[in-house]
Amino acid sequence: MSYTLMFYESQEDFAARMDPARQQEYLAGWTHYVNALRQSGIVVFGSGLHAPETAATMKRRGGEMAVQDGPFPETKEQLGGIFVIDVPDLDTALEWAARGPVDTVEVRQNLPTLK
Amino acid sequence: MEAHQVIEQTARNAYGRLLSYLAVNWRDLQAVEDAIGDAFVAALEAWPKIGIPDKPEAWLVTAARRRLIDRARRTRVSESALPTLIAMSEDTQRLASSNTGFPDERLRMMFLCTHPAIDPAMRTPLMLQTVLGIDAARIASAFIVKPSTMSQRLTRVKAKIRTERITFELPDAEEIPNRLDSVLEAIYAAYGSGWDESASTVSPHRRLAEESIYLGRLLLQFNPREPEVNGLLALMLQCEARVGARHDEEGNYIPLSQQDCARWEQSMILEAERYLHIASQAGKIGRFQLMAAIQSVHAQRLWTGQTEWEAIAQLYEGLIRISPTLGSLVGRAAAVAEVYGSECGIALLEAIPSSEVVSYQPYWALAGHLYKRMQRKEDAHLAYSRAIGLSTDISIRQFLNRQAAEI
Numbered sequence: 001m002s003y004t005l006m007f008y009e010s011q012e013d014f015a016a017r018m019d020p021a022r023q024q025e026y027l028a029g030w031t032h033y034v035n036a037l038r039q040s041g042i043v044v045f046g047s048g049l050h051a052p053e054t055a056a057t058m059k060r061r062g063g064e065m066a067v068q069d070g071p072f073p074e075t076k077e078q079l080g081g082i083f084v085i086d087v088p089d090l091d092t093a094l095e096w097a098a099r100g101p102v103d104t105v106e107v108r109q110n111l112p113t114l115k
Numbered sequence: 116m117e118a119h120q121v122i123e124q125t126a127r128n129a130y131g132r133l134l135s136y137l138a139v140n141w142r143d144l145q146a147v148e149d150a151i152g153d154a155f156v157a158a159l160e161a162w163p164k165i166g167i168p169d170k171p172e173a174w175l176v177t178a179a180r181r182r183l184i185d186r187a188r189r190t191r192v193s194e195s196a197l198p199t200l201i202a203m204s205e206d207t208q209r210l211a212s213s214n215t216g217f218p219d220e221r222l223r224m225m226f227l228c229t230h231p232a233i234d235p236a237m238r239t240p241l242m243l244q245t246v247l248g249i250d251a252a253r254i255a256s257a258f259i260v261k262p263s264t265m266s267q268r269l270t271r272v273k274a275k276i277r278t279e280r281i282t283f284e285l286p287d288a289e290e291i292p293n294r295l296d297s298v299l300e301a302i303y304a305a306y307g308s309g310w311d312e313s314a315s316t317v318s319p320h321r322r323l324a325e326e327s328i329y330l331g332r333l334l335l336q337f338n339p340r341e342p343e344v345n346g347l348l349a350l351m352l353q354c355e356a357r358v359g360a361r362h363d364e365e366g367n368y369i370p371l372s373q374q375d376c377a378r379w380e381q382s383m384i385l386e387a388e389r390y391l392h393i394a395s396q397a398g399k400i401g402r403f404q405l406m407a408a409i410q411s412v413h414a415q416r417l418w419t420g421q422t423e424w425e426a427i428a429q430l431y432e433g434l435i436r437i438s439p440t441l442g443s444l445v446g447r448a449a450a451v452a453e454v455y456g457s458e459c460g461i462a463l464l465e466a467i468p469s470s471e472v473v474s475y476q477p478y479w480a481l482a483g484h485l486y487k488r489m490q491r492k493e494d495a496h497l498a499y500s501r502a503i504g505l506s507t508d509i510s511i512r513q514f515l516n517r518q519a520a521e522i
Contacts, residue, residue: 028516029512031500032499032500032501032503032504032512033503033504034504035500035501035504036474036500036501036503036504036505037504039473039501040473040474041473090260090261090264091259091260091261091264094259094260094261095259095474097259098259098507099504099505099506099507101512
């Protein structure tokens with residue numbers, strides 16, 4: 001079964017990525033986690049995402065398309081990266097979520113590939 | 116005391132007794148839970164008006180029983196059960212008018228929750244819910260499971276008990292040792308076999324520790340001389356005695372060997388020692404007694420100022436013979452490393468099949484520690500990295516980071 005772990009990061013976390021004083025500590029938190037995930041042989045795909053303010057959001061309102069700067073929706077925590085992992089069940093996926101270096105991780109099962 | 120306070124207190128102290136007593140007679144756990152829930156709601160409404168009854172528990176049993184009879188009449192599915200209920204109602208009336216409390220059926224409930232027909236993974240959650248009244252959401256968080264999934268699993272297990280007529284009877288004498296072992300296992304799982312890792316005070320698992328000790332004490336009331344029951348309680352108390360010493364004022368994690376013994380709860384350690392002594396009188400060794408004995412050797416540092424690693428290594432040797440779990444294999448490697456050197460410890464670690472340790476944090480934390488001592492720097496970095504990546508507790512991650520930085 002394949003699940004996606006979605007790691008939500010605060011403004012603080014995103015700022016730490018760019019701040020020379022905190023960057024190393026921030027990255028180290030991820031390095032060990034990514035290492036443990038990869039060594040367990042369950043990773044299908046994983047990638048960090050650039051900061052939310054770099055996002056462009058396409059939105060259709062009543063059939064009319066609009067593009068806006070920034071993420072959807074505007075909240076305190078934003079998607080910072082994802083991992084797609086192949087594990088037997090949701091319990092195991094949640095166990096991995098708990099090991100992540102951020103405070104909020106959403107877990108959802110992936111749909112089967114469209115034929 | 117205010118009515119709602121009495122209700123809350125009664126709920127905390129008597130929920131399991133109420134539920135067990137009604138369920139043993141009525142056998143439909145879900146229906147009994149609903150009925151008790153309704154009875155508490157009724158109490159919240161009635162007690163402020165009529166005053167707190169002399170016997171709050173008897174009042175609640177009567178109210179819950181009434182709900183069960185109503186439900187049985189309404190659904191007409193259990194005509195045959197009505198005589199049981201009515202007999203029970205006479206029983207409760209007699210109890211309400213006498214001075215003796217109603218029978219404590221929680222031991223039967225504990226055996227039911229750990230019945231061989233019930234999925235081992237669901238035994239602890241079921242026991243926490245039925246004996247202690249802990250809600251599914253809290254149980255789910257403690258075990259890192261989706262709350263709706265936990266609710267569904269609990270509902271399914273209760274339906275299974277009803278439809279398959281899983282018995283509430285106490286097991287036969289020859290079955291007792293095995294069945295008791297399942298009860299002990301379920302309580303220990305609630306305490307958290309990885310107690311040291313989930314040591315953070317904010318961990319929801321940590322918050323089940325008190326409840327587990329309560330269950331251990333309860334089981335002991337029913338089996339005061341049973342060595343393994345004494346062993347489990349001693350084990351949990353030894354570990355619990357160190358909770359306050361496991362973090363410093365800034366919240367930094369402190370491993371057992373560096374803890375200030377003055378911060379251990381001495382009274383809890385002494386209590387644990389008493390249970391371990393009672394257990395040893397039976398002359399029948401078991402894994403919980405051995406695990407408690409290992410913790411007891413650690414506790415001796417309080418009086419002797421040192422740790423007898425050789426004794427610990429021997430106890431692990433015995434433990435592995437009875438119960439070769441990953442935890443005991445790693446524990447033995449740690450003790451052997453202290454007595455005979457890091458090389459011997461590493462050799463034991465490396466003998467464990469690697470497929471079994473891919474996501475076992477204590478293995479990697481110990482490997483990092485030993486490689487570091489042996490100056491195998493590259494291996495130490497890799498092992499610490501795995502350990503950090505597998506930790507769920509932030510203070511442990513920080514501790515391991517500091518250890519790795521010293522390489």
